[in-house]
Amino acid sequence: METRNILKKDERIDQLYSQDVRIIQNPHYFAFSLDAVLLANFVRPNHRQKLKIVDLCAGNGAIGIFLHDKLGGTFTEVELQPQIADMAERTILLNDLQDRYTVVNDDIANVNDYISKDSIDIVLCNPPYFPVTAQSQKNPNKALAIARHEIATDLVTVIQKMSGLLKMNGHGYLVHRPDRLGEILQVCQENRLAPKRIQFIHPKPDRDANILLLEVIKDGRPGGVKVVPSLIVHGADNEYTPAVQELLYGK
Numbered sequence: 047m048e049t050r051n052i053l054k055k056d057e058r059i060d061q062l063y064s065q066d067v068r069i070i071q072n073p074h075y076f077a078f079s080l081d082a083v084l085l086a087n088f089v090r091p092n093h094r095q096k097l098k099i100v101d102l103c104a105g106n107g108a109i110g111i112f113l114h115d116k117l118g119g120t121f122t123e124v125e126l127q128p129q130i131a132d133m134a135e136r137t138i139l140l141n142d143l144q145d146r147y148t149v150v151n152d153d154i155a156n157v158n159d160y161i162s163k164d165s166i167d168i169v170l171c172n173p174p175y176f177p178v179t180a181q182s183q184k185n186p187n188k189a190l191a192i193a194r195h196e197i198a199t200d201l202v203t204v205i206q207k208m209s210g211l212l213k214m215n216g217h218g219y220l221v222h223r224p225d226r227l228g229e230i231l232q233v234c235q236e237n238r239l240a241p242k243r244i245q246f247i248h249p250k251p252d253r254d255a256n257i258l259l260l261e262v263i264k265d266g267r268p269g270g271v272k273v274v275p276s277l278i279v280h281g282a283d284n285e286y287t288p289a290v291q292e293l294l295y296g297k
Contacts, residue, residue, distance in 0.1 A: 064296035078108035085221040086112035088259040093118040102171040107134030166211040173204045209237040212264040224258045240266030246276045
């Protein structure tokens with residue numbers, strides 16, 4: 047689709063060269079971060095044409111769009127905020143993917159009004175990471191506050207909805223903060239999601255991990271969790287490491 051006339055005030059188009067896709071961004075509302083690229087990379091390839099995939103807290107649809115070539119089937123992007131859901135819809139048009147992607151503009155708490163329980167093969171989520179604080183409630187940018195803090199949804203709701211949507215043996219993928227790992231694992235196990243694969247992302251070689259990637263299987267057998275090799279984002283020179291360069295720009 048022509049880029050002319052598709053952008054609104056303060057919007058820009060960013061390209062993920064490694065996947066040959068373009069994403070409409072607006073820093074006042076929402077812009078995808080490296081977290082989205084990392085989660086898409088963590089997802090296992092599956093090219094079955096009948097796959098059904100749901101992206102909860104989808105933002106501008108970046109994670110789903112990044113997976114257009116890695117996963118077969120159809121995607122439903124669920125995003126609460128109207129301005130951001132509108133960006134997702136126009137991003138789908140920009141990449142000519144409207145035959146495979148649809149956007150639902152509603153609270154994920156209402157997702158079963160649109161999608162049947164126990165019907166989805168893969169559920170993705172990059173949720174708000176941070177519990178609500180007095181400071182987050184006072185954030186003058188409400189759109190960004192909702193994207194970052196558990197104002198409109200929370201971890202328990204995200205996990206409950208992920209589990210409810212997934213078929214038995216369906217796969218869920220979550221990006222979150224390592225300091226909440228204990229809580230995440232507990233809530234997953236309370237909701238029939240067996241943790242199967244974990245990756246930690248470190249900002250630099252000598253820094254603690256600040257991003258967690260998790261794969262779960264609905265009603266999966268207990269045990270057998272794999273902690274895969276960590277990924278380092280920046281070297282000592284503050285440049286992206288070769289592994290991250292490849293994720294962003296391709297080989």
